[in-house]
Amino acid sequence: MSTPHHPVAIVGAGLGGLTLARVLRVHGVEAAVFDLDASPEARTQGGMLDIHDDSGQVALRAAGLYDAFLAHVHAGGQATRVLDKDARVLLDEPDDGTGGRPEIDRGELRRLLLGSLPEGVIRWGAKVTGARPLGAGRHEVTLADGGSFTTDLLVGADGAWSRVRPLVSDARPAYTGISFVETDLPEADVRHPVSAEVVGGGMLFALGAGRGFLGHRESDGSLHVYTAVEAPEEWLDGIDFTDTEAAKRAVLDHFDDWDKSLRALVADAEGTLVPRRIHALPVGHRWDRAPGVTLLGDAAHLMSPFAGEGANLALIDGADLGLALVAHPGDTEAALTAYEEKMFARAERSAADSARSGAMLFRADAPRGLVDMFTGGGPDAGGQGLVGADVSGPVPSA
Secondary structure: OOOOEEEEEEEOOOHHHHHHHHHHHHOOOOOEEEOOOOOOOOOOOOOEEEOOOOOHHHHHHHOOOHHHHHOOOEOOOOOEEEEOOOOOEEEEEOOOOOOOOOEEEHHHHHHHHHHOOOOOOEEOOOOEEEEEEEEOOEEEEEEOOOOEEEEEEEEEOOOOOOOOHHHOOOOOOEEEEEEEEEEEEOOHHHHOHHHHHHHOOOEEEEEEOOEEEEEEEOOOOOEEEEEEEEOOOOHHHHOOOOOHHHHHHHHHHHHOOOOHHHHHHHHOOEEEEEEEEEEEOOOOOOOOOOOOEEEOOHHHHOOOOOOOOHHHHHHHHHHHHHHHHHHOOOOHHHHHHHHHHHHHHHHHHHHHHHHHHHHHHOOOOOOHHHHHHHHOOOOOOOOOOOOOOOOOOOOOOO
16 A cells, blocks of 8 residues: 655644644644544643633634633632641732733634634544655654554644654753642632632632642632642652542642641542642754754743643744745745744743743742742842743653
8 A cells, every 4th residue: 555645744733733724724624633642531731721812813814713712711719829838828819801912712712713724634543753854845654553644744733742843843842840739629719719819710820939839710619720730850759649648648748838728628528639740841942954854832832831832832833833834835945934933932921031030939949039020129020921831731751
């Protein structure tokens, strides 16, 4: 049998890859998307995302999905609370409906993008294991099931541990020094009223030196919490996450002197605890133009989640790449050059902001830096606003 050929092949059916496929389709260009998951429901998609008016929302407009997005916005989700380790409320900003970063459930946004593409565009259960150049910008891509295909344009939208990235860069994500443990408290107002009051209606930052709780209320009334700890990379390996109660105790050992209401975000959680190590590519990661291949989203510029940019950058990367290809018909290299020039500059700024925000959140006087940033006082004021950390997506683990 002859090897299948696809003029445009996108590896990864995350937010960025789906946005690219959708924008191309809006302009009459077909693309094939390959994803390792067996189906769209194969794994959970995380919690809430704040979609920025200068990036994610721009992308959704380009995809013709902005009005549909607004129908799924979580009212009140932009509210923000900042607490110290004694649960003292240092900042409590309500969502008055005028903010530029409305919240949406990541799963809802992904379903919106999936529903905008016809059946058959996405090849589920297609795990890419590698790719090699064939010359003249063409590539052959191999799959875990032994199959393969060729393409004129290969786009790596396959996340932190991209199988496409080695074609353009030898960079690999490095551990940032922060580990997360995810917990959930469903039906919070009824089953976990104390935690519901602590988190409030939107995003919670409860911070101290080298640790903290980052949580948000989801559209279904549940609470999703990330317990953050500055720790060696191997710290999570020493915790048995198959024993939920023992895992809770191991995590809470780092919060002995914290208020009971904050410790309850872990102690009272339901279901399994999920460990996450936070990795990042070097700030300013870029590559020389390689014919017929490029990257977007985390594959291109994985960064820590502390500036709320990850999902937004994936969305705008996908839209910008699609529009660049449409603007340069018959000249893929010109399109990729134009796309990468814009993407590299934008990603470097955001990655630097994310790294600075991460250092500020967990420094010795935390949460002072975050409060100063929100209120316009102190050395952190005037920088990029951390209005809602993008910690709701799948954070890669080693």
